[in-house]
Amino acid sequence: xxxxxxxxxxxxxxxxxxxxxxxxxxxxxxxxxxxxxxxxxxxxxxxxxxxxxxxxxxxxxxxxxxxxxxxxxxxxxxxxxxxxxxxxxxxxxxxxxxxxxxxxxxxxxxxxxxxxxxxxxxxxxxxxxxxxxxxxxxxxxxxxxxxxxxxxxxxxxxxxxxxxxxxxxxxxxxxxxxxxxxxxxxxxxxxxxxxxxxxxxxxxxxxxxxxxxxxxxxxxxxxxxxxxxxxxxxxxxxxxxxxxxxxxxxxxxxxxxxxxxxxxxxxxxxxxxxxxxxxxxxxxxxxxxxxxxxxxxxxxxxxxxxxxxxxxxxxxxxxxxxxxxxx
Amino acid sequence: xxxxxxxxxxxxxxxxxxxxxxxxxxxxxxxxxxxxxxxxxxxxxxxxxxxxxxxxxxxxxxxxxxxxxxxxxxxxxxxxxxxxxxxxxxxxxxxxxxxxxxxxxxxxxxxxxxxxxxxxxxxxxxxxxxxxxxxxxxxxxxxxxxxxxxxxxxxxxxxxxxxxxxxxxxxxxxxxxxxxxxxxxxxxxxxxxxxxxxxxxxxxxxxxxxxxxxxxxxxxxxxxxxxxxxxxxxxxxxxxxxxxxxxxxxxxxxxxxxxxxxxxxxxxxxxxxxxxxxxxxxxxxxxxxxxxxxxxxxxxxxxxxxxxxxxxxxxxxxxxxxxxxxx
Numbered sequence: 032x033x034x035x036x037x038x039x040x041x042x043x044x045x046x047x048x049x050x051x052x053x054x055x056x057x058x059x060x061x062x063x064x065x066x067x068x069x070x071x072x073x074x075x076x077x078x079x080x081x082x083x084x085x086x087x088x089x090x091x092x093x094x095x096x097x098x099x100x101x102x103x104x105x106x107x108x109x110x111x112x113x114x115x116x117x118x119x120x121x122x123x124x125x126x127x128x129x130x131x132x133x134x135x136x137x138x139x140x141x142x143x144x145x146x147x148x149x150x151x152x153x154x155x156x157x158x159x160x161x162x163x164x165x166x167x168x169x170x171x172x173x174x175x176x177x178x179x180x181x182x183x184x185x186x187x188x189x190x191x192x193x194x195x196x197x198x199x200x201x202x203x204x205x206x207x208x209x210x211x212x213x214x215x216x217x218x219x220x221x222x223x224x225x226x227x228x229x230x231x232x233x234x235x236x237x238x239x240x241x242x243x244x245x246x247x248x249x250x251x252x253x254x255x256x257x258x259x260x261x262x263x264x265x266x267x268x269x270x271x272x273x274x275x276x277x278x279x280x281x282x283x284x285x286x287x288x289x290x291x292x293x294x295x296x297x298x299x300x301x302x303x304x305x306x307x308x309x310x311x312x313x314x315x316x317x318x319x320x321x322x323x324x325x326x327x328x329x330x331x332x333x334x335x336x337x338x339x340x341x342x343x344x345x346x347x348x349x350x351x352x353x354x355x356x357x358x
Numbered sequence: 359x360x361x362x363x364x365x366x367x368x369x370x371x372x373x374x375x376x377x378x379x380x381x382x383x384x385x386x387x388x389x390x391x392x393x394x395x396x397x398x399x400x401x402x403x404x405x406x407x408x409x410x411x412x413x414x415x416x417x418x419x420x421x422x423x424x425x426x427x428x429x430x431x432x433x434x435x436x437x438x439x440x441x442x443x444x445x446x447x448x449x450x451x452x453x454x455x456x457x458x459x460x461x462x463x464x465x466x467x468x469x470x471x472x473x474x475x476x477x478x479x480x481x482x483x484x485x486x487x488x489x490x491x492x493x494x495x496x497x498x499x500x501x502x503x504x505x506x507x508x509x510x511x512x513x514x515x516x517x518x519x520x521x522x523x524x525x526x527x528x529x530x531x532x533x534x535x536x537x538x539x540x541x542x543x544x545x546x547x548x549x550x551x552x553x554x555x556x557x558x559x560x561x562x563x564x565x566x567x568x569x570x571x572x573x574x575x576x577x578x579x580x581x582x583x584x585x586x587x588x589x590x591x592x593x594x595x596x597x598x599x600x601x602x603x604x605x606x607x608x609x610x611x612x613x614x615x616x617x618x619x620x621x622x623x624x625x626x627x628x629x630x631x632x633x634x635x636x637x638x639x640x641x642x643x644x645x646x647x648x649x650x651x652x653x654x655x656x657x658x659x660x661x662x663x664x665x666x667x668x669x670x671x672x673x674x675x676x677x678x679x680x681x682x683x684x685x
Contacts, residue, residue: 065574070405112394127411
């Protein structure tokens with residue numbers, strides 16, 4: 032972890048929280064502390080690389096628990112690995128901090144490393160600068176050559192399915208920001224947990240290779256993300272909005288209309304959206320059951336372009352893309 | 359290039375400037391536009407990964423030419439590859455921008471891609487957020503297994519050498535910020551060019567494998583960086599300050615004392631510092647001549663720890679680490 036241009040005291044402090052990757056994985060030949068990390072790829076794999084940044088006041092509220100911020104910064108990147116069917120292995124981090132607050136660093140690093148350890152990901156490099164809180168993690172992983180899931184692999188007739196439940200993170204954010212009443216405390220806490228600690232579906236993504244024809248993760252909500260998968264595959268999509276999987280907790284807290292709106296447009300769920308040929312549906316459903324993960328068909332892909340949202344057999348005007356919730 | 363949470367207009371605009379990597383390299387199986395990039399590593403190599411961020415007002419003046427900023431953001435990362443003897447191949451970028459100014463984006467991307475093209479580096483992913491100008495690039499490259507240059511490989515008796523000339527970027531920055539008088543316009547322009555467009559020594563780094571015993575790049579100035587190499591190798595260093603290579607342009611603009619101070623402490627030169635066993639010096643010097651690159655011995659490594667700076671046969675009190683020049 033090099034901390035360019037930081038006063039020495041802060042730089043040492045920050046290093047203390049992040050320089051712990053050496054020895055975490057046998058394939059880290061050289062970790063933090065040189066000009067670059069040296070990493071050993073397994074044979075016959077392709078390298079998978081992505082970068083996603085999270086910004087205070089944009090991707091999470093300013094007063095968010097630092098443990099949740101550390102989790103989120105890595106989770107959004109692990110979710111990209113999941114969407115490719117890749118095995119995450121290493122990460123580098125570019126951290127912009129207003130100041131080196133020790134309690135904050137402790138919470139943040141605890142959240143980050145708890146998730147990193149759960150997925151056996153080693154932090155192998157980083158850079159720290161002073162400024163408004165922004166965490167940009169570059170995730171590196173690998174996938175057996177030729178097996179990665181892409182957005183563009185679907186065919187007409189493929190079913191569309193999503194993991195887990197949708198809209199929970201939207202409800203969680205609404206609770207955190209006081210836009211939704213916590214009528215039921217247990218349900219409210221569950222929704223806040225879903226917003227604060229998204230679960231990247233890494234195991235399901237890996238297991239879906241060879242079964243799903245296309246995949247992507249749902250970060251911006253189905254209305255923002257599904258058109259990208261359909262476009263990449265050169266197809267139209269049709270979704271039955273009543274089939275969107277809603278959690279009992281969400282349904283206990285929000286009106287059916289509000290729940291549906293969050294499921295479609297709130298984003299931050301980090302569930303996977305997959306396309307699967309009908310003849311492989313049973314096998315994919317069995318994979319999900321084996322992981323104790325809900326998998327729900329919500330529609331299908333057809334020749335053409337664009338997305339048709341249906342509700343009660345009628346065309347439904349889906350809400351606009353909901354990504355600007357903090358501004 | 360995904361641009362999370364940007365208003366759609368800006369996001370499209372930004373995409374237009376960066377979504378051009380597909381097809382640049384045959385080993386980019388999937389570039390910008392999916393959840394992650396898919397990259398093919400050459401056989402029998404190790405993956406080399408580093409991240410370095412540059413921040414307006416800290417690593418470069420706020421009014422810096424955007425072309426120079428684009429160059430710098432990649433150059434500081436290519437310099438890390440050079441220091442490892444690695445071949446850079448791919449990059450991802452996390453870009454934080456105050457606004458999507460089209461003229462700025464045009465200049466920035468021109469500077470970035472001119473250098474990327476010169477090194478055949480493909481930009482394979484990215485993320486854009488709104489905020490104070492920060493560019494964080496993650497560079498990925500490869501090196502034949504077991505051949506990377508490290509900071510910790512030197513032995514007692516090894517010579518210390520630096521590429522190019524030192525202190526030029528310090529003079530360039532002093533000229534740009536009005537702290538140095540441009541008595542000689544041509545010399546001043548040359549120094550400003552050295553600050554604005556640092557040259558990563560990628561070819562030399564690759565060719566130094568098997569000859570140099572240790573290497574690192576000089577970003578924070580010799581007084582900041584040499585102690586790291588000495589410590590990593592478990593050795594002491596002695597440097598003859600009068601041997602530091604100074605360009606004629608620097609000597610024409612600055613007093614000998616000022617030139618020496620910049621050469622030691624100003625940073626931003628992005629030359630390589632290498633250790634080389636005496637019996638391999640001739641071979642390494644020949645490599646440098648073949649690249650038309652100056653290579654100068656400045657001292658040696660000895661048993662012990664710490665760095666002794668000598669001038670005229672006397673111990674010399676080197677200036678403090680000079681990295682806080684913008685604050």
